Amino acid sequence: GAVVSQHPSRVICKSGTSVKIECRSLDFQATTMFWYRQFPKKSLMLMATSNEGSKATYEQGVEKDKFLINHASLTLSTLTVTSAHPEDSSFYICSARSLAGRQETQYFGPGTRLLVL
């Protein structure tokens, strides 16, 4: 299957600072990537859809000014958590949409665990 990477895998930061998470599709081009958040023992929650060259589409209840998404190339999307607070501590997972052979599949990155102190 296709490979999606995320960096960093784990980050600890102080309250009030900003954290940037990178998501890369390593062996395919992804015009669309997705950002999810998952709290312990809870389901995946879609935060936003990232489209290359255009603005991200945010799900209801997700603050776009707090979670800044940039999708500047066909292989890279970034999520910046601005002015992070302890309640933002979570597991952030990206996925990338592959359209190989006209069949659509989504591949997930390994996730980034964020801890805000």
Add this chain to the structure above:
Amino acid sequence: QKEVEQNSGPLSVPEGAIASLNCTYSDRGSQSFFWYRQYSGKSPELIMSIYSNGDKEDGRFTAQINKASQYVSLLIRDSQPSDSATYLCAVIDRYSTLTFGKGTMLLVSP
């Protein structure tokens, strides 16, 4: 509201048995169907994708779709303790929206 429904479980099976995981979806126009496996503390991993009615087999895994009943299943033969995880059913509808079920936890006991 497009929905993908799964029983949260846990589904407990003994080692060597067949585990049967099920999911139903609401959009009759859905085209693509996926099963992901998620180990605790890890991100989901794609294990099966199926795009047409019928069965698809890959090793110990068989995915089945019944579009008339809007029903998707995953069979795991010769279940192993390492198969213990949460299994997520996902469906792409006619509008290319991917929707996940909440997942079924599978526990395979030695």
